[in-house]
Amino acid sequence: MMKGRVLITGASTGIGEAMCHYLAKQKHDLVLVARNGERLQALAKTLTEQFGVTVTSCPMDLAVNGAALSLHEWCKSQGLNIDILINNAGVGTRGDWISTNFDDEYRLIQLNIVTLAELCKLFARDMAERKQGWILNVASIAGFQPGPWMSNYYASKAYVLSLSEGLGHELKAHGITVTALCPGPVKTPFFENAGIPEEKIFANPATMTAEAVAAAGIEGLRSGKRLVIPGFINKMIAQSGRVSPRNMQTAVSGWLNQHSI
């Protein structure tokens, strides 16, 4: 049975915030991580008052070197054992590779890949000692194919997907469940933050709410699924790689990234 304290990154908005509500309702104590401390504190207050759980905020930039180690050490110093790790924080970049700057790509790699992997390593060691733990990594259906004009983002999600599936197999022997959550489009501030116009995406019938995606991910983790793809259309898109040539998929996702969003 999945139980214990949850550490969730990217808790201040979107899917992460929805997961916090879902988990607090199920009486999980929470450690919230994101940069916006005010939002975290307000959320902590709401969840504590509404559900009677203990919620601790840890405002932190996870896109810098050493962030995972600092967060892990901070949890130790506060006496906060983490039973369930949710690596949800992530950003996207979109644009012409030649003219956009590398600083944003570098921060994306630090956040979506480096910090996520290091948090998996540090907290999995603690979980292995207790012979029990759960890790939910938020990837994307973007992880199933390359995505021109968003290549770094798609590549980062392919990494998260592959890492999670590999660790899911390897860490089972230590009593640790690892699940990759691969949403399609979700109505959150993600697109605005990535400089992507939202209107067409939010009008797309495949676009889901953060609440529905959060519930699917957590229930998937609870039931020990290796991979969760919420929504029928998203499942079809993820599977399309098995039947269509990769060059064709790349061209289609490139066209969508360039024109239709």
Ligand SMILES: NC(=O)c1ccc[n+]([C@@H]2O[C@H](COP(=O)([O-])OP(=O)(O)OC[C@H]3O[C@@H](n4cnc5c(N)ncnc54)[C@H](OP(=O)(O)O)[C@@H]3O)[C@@H](O)[C@H]2O)c1
């Ligand atoms: N929305 C979609 O369509 C979609 C689809 C597939 C996958 N995903 C994935 O779902 C995850 C959550 O995204 P979302 O859609 O919920 O978007 P969101 O609302 O923009 O949430 C991103 C979260 O990450 C935090 N964050 C961003 N940069 C950070 C940093 N440097 N350090 C610490 N925290 C940081 C943000 O908080 P602060 O700004 O306060 O730091 C926020 O809480 C991401 O991994 C994203 O790639 C989203």
